Amino acid sequence: MRLGLRDLPSRLRLHRLLAVVSIAVAAGAVAAAIASPRLPLQDWGILAVFAVVIAVGEVNRIVLPGGRETAPMSLAAGYALAMTWDVGEDYRVSFGAGVVVATASVGMLAGAVPALIRRWPVRADDLAARLLSVAVAALLFRHLGVSDGQPLLTLQDNWASTRWVTAISMVMVSGVALFVQSFCVAMATASRDHRPFWRSLVDEVRQGAGLGAALAASGTLIALAERPMGIVALPVFLVPLVLTQFAIRRFAGIRATYGQTIRALSRLTEIGGYTRRDHPARVAALSVAMGRDLGMSDRDTLDLEYAALLHDIGQVALREPIPGGATMMAAPADQDRIAGDGAGIVRQTGVLDHVAVILASQAKPYRHVRELGEDLPLASRIIKVANAYDDLVGEARARRARKHTAAIERIHLGLGYEYDPRVVEALIRVLERRAAVVGAG
Amino acid sequence: MTRRDPTPRPAEPPGVRVYVLVVAAIAFSGVAASWVLVGPPNDLVALATLLVLGFISVGVQERDVGSKVSLSFLSIVVIASIVLTGPVGSALIGALPVMFERGGRRALARLFNASMLACQGVVGGLVYLRLGGAQDIATIEGPAALLLRVGVPLMAADVAQMLVNAVLLSGVMRMSTGVPPRRFFAQIVTGSGPAYIGYGVIGFLLVILWIPADVGPFSAVLILAPLFVARWAFVQFGEEQRAHERALSALVTAVETKDPNAAGHSARIARLAEWMAEPLSMGTQDVQALRYAAMLHDVGKIGVPTRILRRPRRLSVVDLEALTRHSVLGVKLVRDIDFLSGSLDGIRHHHERWDGLGYPDSLAGDEIPLISRIIAVADAFDALTTDRAERPALTPAQALKQIEQRRGRQFDPHVVAALATVVERHEWPVTTATEEQLEQMRGYLDHDDPIAWEQVWTAAPRSGQIVQDPEPATRQARRRRGDGIPDDSRRIPDESAVAEQVRAP
Numbered sequence: 049m050r051l052g053l054r055d056l057p058s059r060l061r062l063h064r065l066l067a068v069v070s071i072a073v074a075a076g077a078v079a080a081a082i083a084s085p086r087l088p089l090q091d092w093g094i095l096a097v098f099a100v101v102i103a104v105g106e107v108n109r110i111v112l113p114g115g116r117e118t119a120p121m122s123l124a125a126g127y128a129l130a131m132t133w134d135v136g137e138d139y140r141v142s143f144g145a146g147v148v149v150a151t152a153s154v155g156m157l158a159g160a161v162p163a164l165i166r167r168w169p170v171r172a173d174d175l176a177a178r179l180l181s182v183a184v185a186a187l188l189f190r191h192l193g194v195s196d197g198q199p200l201l202t203l204q205d206n207w208a209s210t211r212w213v214t215a216i217s218m219v220m221v222s223g224v225a226l227f228v229q230s231f232c233v234a235m236a237t238a239s240r241d242h243r244p245f246w247r248s249l250v251d252e253v254r255q256g257a258g259l260g261a262a263l264a265a266s267g268t269l270i271a272l273a274e275r276p277m278g279i280v281a282l283p284v285f286l287v288p289l290v291l292t293q294f295a296i297r298r299f300a301g302i303r304a305t306y307g308q309t310i311r312a313l314s315r316l317t318e319i320g321g322y323t324r325r326d327h328p329a330r331v332a333a334l335s336v337a338m339g340r341d342l343g344m345s346d347r348d349t350l351d352l353e354y355a356a357l358l359h360d361i362g363q364v365a366l367r368e369p370i371p372g373g374a375t376m377m378a379a380p381a382d383q384d385r386i387a388g389d390g391a392g393i394v395r396q397t398g399v400l401d402h403v404a405v406i407l408a409s410q411a412k413p414y415r416h417v418r419e420l421g422e423d424l425p426l427a428s429r430i431i432k433v434a435n436a437y438d439d440l441v442g443e444a445r446a447r448r449a450r451k452h453t454a455a456i457e458r459i460h461l462g463l464g465y466e467y468d469p470r471v472v473e474a475l476i477r478v479l480e481r482r483a484a485v486v487g488a489g
Numbered sequence: 490m491t492r493r494d495p496t497p498r499p500a501e502p503p504g505v506r507v508y509v510l511v512v513a514a515i516a517f518s519g520v521a522a523s524w525v526l527v528g529p530p531n532d533l534v535a536l537a538t539l540l541v542l543g544f545i546s547v548g549v550q551e552r553d554v555g556s557k558v559s560l561s562f563l564s565i566v567v568i569a570s571i572v573l574t575g576p577v578g579s580a581l582i583g584a585l586p587v588m589f590e591r592g593g594r595r596a597l598a599r600l601f602n603a604s605m606l607a608c609q610g611v612v613g614g615l616v617y618l619r620l621g622g623a624q625d626i627a628t629i630e631g632p633a634a635l636l637l638r639v640g641v642p643l644m645a646a647d648v649a650q651m652l653v654n655a656v657l658l659s660g661v662m663r664m665s666t667g668v669p670p671r672r673f674f675a676q677i678v679t680g681s682g683p684a685y686i687g688y689g690v691i692g693f694l695l696v697i698l699w700i701p702a703d704v705g706p707f708s709a710v711l712i713l714a715p716l717f718v719a720r721w722a723f724v725q726f727g728e729e730q731r732a733h734e735r736a737l738s739a740l741v742t743a744v745e746t747k748d749p750n751a752a753g754h755s756a757r758i759a760r761l762a763e764w765m766a767e768p769l770s771m772g773t774q775d776v777q778a779l780r781y782a783a784m785l786h787d788v789g790k791i792g793v794p795t796r797i798l799r800r801p802r803r804l805s806v807v808d809l810e811a812l813t814r815h816s817v818l819g820v821k822l823v824r825d826i827d828f829l830s831g832s833l834d835g836i837r838h839h840h841e842r843w844d845g846l847g848y849p850d851s852l853a854g855d856e857i858p859l860i861s862r863i864i865a866v867a868d869a870f871d872a873l874t875t876d877r878a879e880r881p882a883l884t885p886a887q888a889l890k891q892i893e894q895r896r897g898r899q900f901d902p903h904v905v906a907a908l909a910t911v912v913e914r915h916e917w918p919v920t921t922a923t924e925e926q927l928e929q930m931r932g933y934l935d936h937d938d939p940i941a942w943e944q945v946w947t948a949a950p951r952s953g954q955i956v957q958d959p960e961p962a963t964r965q966a967r968r969r970r971g972d973g974i975p976d977d978s979r980r981i982p983d984e985s986a987v988a989e990q991v992r993a994p
Contacts, residue, residue: 113725136631137630137631207703208703211703211704215704215707215711219711258718258721259718261715261717261718262714262715262718262719264714265710265712265714265715268711269694269698269704269708269711269712272702272704272711273694273697273698273702276630276632276635276701276702277632277635277697277701277702278632280632281632285698287691287694288694288715288716288719289715291716291719292718292719292722294719295720295722295726296718296719298722298726299722299723299729302726302729303729304827305826306729306732306733306736308826309733309736309737309740310736311825311826312740312822312823312826313736313739313740313743315821315822316740316791316822319789319791319792319818319821319822320791321792321794364743364746364747393739393742393746394739396739396742397732397736397738397739398735399732400732400736
């Protein structure tokens, strides 16, 4: 298997490594908490409330549009805990970062228990990223010396004169902590989905920016409201964030439904007897893996997925099905017409224009780029290769290895003429990884 | 908060103008009276900040986000300003941004909205003070005291504002459209009541952060940031939902491309079924499921060969059997779409008959889901009132009569009664076809048309001439086949296989 620098995250199995590191951090924090001087009873009460809220936040995780999981309430409570100083007008907590991290890990683990009992998958790397992020916030706020070696939290003592600086620096601490979280998650997704790290990070930051702003603001305002309100501030000031979470959940829900409807549309050709069973779904899975490998952004990957699912829909306009549904075997002019019909049907919806553009060019040979200087979308080139591979291999389980070799040979014959060499390389990488997984399992 | 363009564009009744002027006068004297009674706003920094926020909120107009959930930042700002600036400030902060709102509303509409907001501000402010709301809250200590002396009076002020909003709006609607104000009032209160509670709570949080926590104007940023993100997500939700509706209708379009003689059928059935749900007093959820099932009930026709769809009159029983598989195929097509889960049974059983002789599962009576029974009746009614090559469209009365004749045999008597009610209440235009379309339709069999289906079914040449009475045989064949969905049914099973089953004793 050829491996370059781009495969480094996967080779290092960063998503596993991340979990190990955060377990070490949590264990260290617990040790530090035990070793630290005894805390007053009131501190214990405050920590217990935070742990409970963090656990509740973990139970109410949400899935972002695009399929990533996060726990906004847990993170906001974690940041607030990291920045807690005065609770009530005349009480000041006396714990340090170690206790903060220990409390957060207890809350997060407790929150994962219901999912574990029901045997739902718990993404250890996401959990680890959240914990590390809270740890960073606690360290920055409580121990990093800024003015005369005094940490940020002492700024609160001259609140009246420095309130703007303090409030903004609290938001910034949360921002840095959020970036650490995005960085960790990007590392994990790059490793798990075999994507370039840089691309994952950009997507992660872009998608997390909105929710991140809401989180940073919520953590700060809880910490600030604790002085007049006491610990009641924690549940009460989470209200705006709960609303945000509700809105995002609805957004993600409709995005998922939309995807299901596109899948149903993609089965039109299958049920109409035009294509082989599950052909669109297989081509879509392969295309998405190739697109990720080639570093496409999340948004482009979504368009690619929809286009791959619908790539054969032009066949619905045919009176008689093509034998076996393999467009790859059809004459070039027919292929082009089917592609055009498909783009037409998709364009009629009025909302899938990006997808229609991809569909319109899916049958064009790669040489058009070189000879005619045409601009074929990368997604179209990917679908062309994925479709050819699936048509050639088919669904037969028997003699799969030989068929695979024959298919790759056949595609190699069209390299540079019919198919984009860079895309074919991606196909081979993706297939090698699959073979490795099958071989290992 | 609900704001309205009180005047329908063309011409406004004279009453509206008078009404708006009266409201404006009340608002003006209310502000003047509070100025005298309570005094001008004393915290000018707060006044300026909140005014700016008000202008920003109106600038990012809450467009229709298609989800029945909208967020009005202006309402939050107005409620918080009751405590921070007093009644006069609150009235100004609500009224000015709306008065100078850009974006095509008429001057009269803007005047009305501004006066209404000024009234809300004054009433809210006075209610707050009357109920013992603290004016100088910096001295209050502890959460319990904050809740009692700020939270409770503020929520009361919030409710008062909502009521003022509802009263003034239903008044203007009474003047401009003649809708009875009581009905409209109830509609506004139930519609925007919960949102107002939310605004009240968030306004309260803003106040606490501003003064007791001493964060000052920056607290507006901290509180509103999560809400801006929420608003953004709601807008995204609306856009995505519209996109999804379009994609869903593409499913119907695809089928109607394949079977052009059925164009428009799905949409008509969906409307008719929704009407019929009313006399049957179905719940909202069920009506939704019914509407989607009706829209998609024939989607499985995509899996029926074009030859069979276009010229069924010359077909054998075997071919007709293939046609009858469309209800099962439809379910197969859409079963993975979560929100359609309530509609799947409706689609699968829409050709069952009350006497148990239908397909695919030969269910009888109450075993058939209500949604399917409704679609079956609506289906037949629409088919009968559509022009066909061999006969012109029946009038709604004639079609109803045909359906009533089949009551208790093919159709559920209750549902037929519902159809009778609908035909009485609503205008149902028959679907006409041009000469050209009629020519196209020659030999076309509408499988929903009960009269034609019975004729064709008895006349169709039977494979091997063994089956005399098709329907019991169909039942047996179905029973043998189990649930009717063979594991690999990506294609119509080849004809000999079906013939085999039909021939079985």
